[in-house]
Amino acid sequence: MHEDIDHVVLSEEEIQERIAELGSEISANYGDEPVLLIAVLRGAAIFIADLARQMTCPVEFDFMAVSSYGSSTRSSGVVRILKDLDETIEERHVLVVEDILDTGLTLKYLLKNLATRKPKSLEVVTLLSKHGKQRVPITCKYVGFEIPDEFVVGYGLDFAERYRNLPYIGVLKPEIYTD
Numbered sequence: 001m002h003e004d005i006d007h008v009v010l011s012e013e014e015i016q017e018r019i020a021e022l023g024s025e026i027s028a029n030y031g032d033e034p035v036l037l038i039a040v041l042r043g044a045a046i047f048i049a050d051l052a053r054q055m056t057c058p059v060e061f062d063f064m065a066v067s068s069y070g071s072s073t074r075s076s077g078v079v080r081i082l083k084d085l086d087e088t089i090e091e092r093h094v095l096v097v098e099d100i101l102d103t104g105l106t107l108k109y110l111l112k113n114l115a116t117r118k119p120k121s122l123e124v125v126t127l128l129s130k131h132g133k134q135r136v137p138i139t140c141k142y143v144g145f146e147i148p149d150e151f152v153v154g155y156g157l158d159f160a161e162r163y164r165n166l167p168y169i170g171v172l173k174p175e176i177y178t179d
């Protein structure tokens, strides 16, 4: 285990096992229909790579990057698109891939934006959902794990851009925040 990690919340094995289940479930629902996976950078980059490899239906990729305007963004829900999709999603099955659903403000904005582009279907898969934290209702068809409201890193999730490459999800030692 990394020396900065206090304890592991989800092990590599638990994560990979759940992603295999999600991949099967999602593939069964789309059948032979192609699905466009849209990952929201940067955290979801790890998840989309593993999830796609557990899917058997035809899969295509695209990416978006979003940012907030200043520190009030989290509460205001104002999201700025830094990188938009490369292609149209009109009449395509779209599955938005997120690493974590926290307040739900990012996804609320994204889903509203994507819906205006007239996809054939629009669903969300999130690896993690913080229990009881959602401030806006989000319909997330596929959820990997419900987790308690504590700050976690690893498997795409960062603290000051670090720890995204850990293959498990864990909680940092308190002194890492205060140093």
Ligand code: PRP
Pocket: 040, 041, 042, 043, 044, 098, 099, 100, 101, 102, 103, 104, 105, 106, 107, 157, 158
């Ligand atoms: C995280 C995560 C979601 C968002 C969820 O991204 O990937 O996009 O926060 O939070 P919300 O439900 O409260 O809106 P972050 O802004 O940390 O960027 P990153 O993926 O580049 O780390």
